[in-house]
Amino acid sequence: MAQTQGERKAETRARLLAAGADLFADRGIDGVSVDAVAEAAGRTSGAVYAHFGSKQGLLLAVLDAWKQSVLTVLFAEVAITDSPLGQLAAVWDNIGNNPDTDSDRWSLLEHELWQRAARDPEVADALRARSIESRGRSAHELSRWASTMSVQPVADPDDLATLVKALLTGLEMQRRIEPASVNCDLAVRGLAALMGMSPVPGDSDRTTSPRQRNTVTHDTPA
Amino acid sequence: MAQTQGERKAETRARLLAAGADLFADRGIDGVSVDAVAEAAGRTSGAVYAHFGSKQGLLLAVLDAWKQSVLTVLFAEVAITDSPLGQLAAVWDNIGNNPDTDSDRWSLLEHELWQRAARDPEVADALRARSIESRGRSAHELSRWASTMSVQPVADPDDLATLVKALLTGLEMQRRIEPASVNCDLAVRGLAALMGMSPVPGDSDRTTSPRQRNTVTHDTPA
């Protein structure tokens, strides 16, 4: 007996979710056929329909499995950095400065989902739940950070988390269109302004110069 | 002679572009067939291929025709507002606080294009050109504004324009997922921080309370 049926089923499900996340991020949801996902997972489309019922079901399951993964990594990276501005730089490096990494693909997938949410209430609900939860976690970390640093951010923790996420998201988008227009120093200046850290020293300061990339890796959620 | 051939051709082209922009924004590029665009324009798919060669050609033409329209309206709205914080509020109202208006649909279309640009170099080039140009205009307006107001923004005009656009884009995205988490006051606080206007008064200040909506309208570019 190589595997029980339950084990095989669980493995198939995990493979399909991983393949779905990968391909959806790479080629876009509409650019990927159910057969392609199944093949990438070493299965056939029959398995997808047995597990998820439809392509949409697979999509929602991918979204669900994906919760928290990016934020968890982010906090880990910030924790192992020391200077205040260096920590802001670590935030940017994780969100928007990692071409061809896991976080890069997650962010493309997030955009795919966002776009679909604009027209599909079911996806919108799922994304909203995720958004509320991750903002809560960010707000907590940000308020701890602000009191440690003795700075006065421009809004209360929850609103501050919204502003920070918005700025990072917008910068990351801009970077994809026009990489030259966005760099780490710029992101740090923007973040510092929101955190109430005035005024940021110039480029000569080494805290915002190119950093050795830390290597906390993402693991695909179960 | 009702129309010369040239007039008819020009009208068909304009109709197709308008219908394409509308439908692409509404249902997504992949969610709209060439036949649907043609029908919305009162023509048939033959006209689309005669004018643009392919669906992609139509898309690029839509992108091209769309240049500047949003920024032009934005500056007009800001110009007819008086108080400094009121002007920041006017910026947000135009970018992110207008459900079911033209600017709302433009922003959805912008996201459609952004997403496609992530996988299609031809679209990416077109978007990049648009981005550079509009940042230039914004930088100019922002630096004028900053010197008029005697404030010291957190970065030079070009970088400041990038930060402002990023923040507005991110807030607008967040608003679509979770409208309650973003309001005008929050946007004004964030913008003010980037502009170096410390510290923003609380909510009781009337400058950020609900404003009568101005009515500068978009015109579909020729």
Add this chain to the structure above:
DNA sequence: CACATTGCATAGTGGGCACTATATATGTAG
């Protein structure tokens, strides 16, 4: 008034894809 050209319509055509119906093989229970 011949007749070329243009602008668009009409009518396919082939391919891709979401989804279904059913078969098969492997594990499971009595």
Add this chain to the structure above:
DNA sequence: CTACATATATAGTGCCCACTATGCAATGTG
């Protein structure tokens, strides 16, 4: 060992859609 249950494979089916080939009526030209 028999009989059933389950997980996935196989083989369609019908639809949608980008794109093409061609027709045709209106416009332009001498």
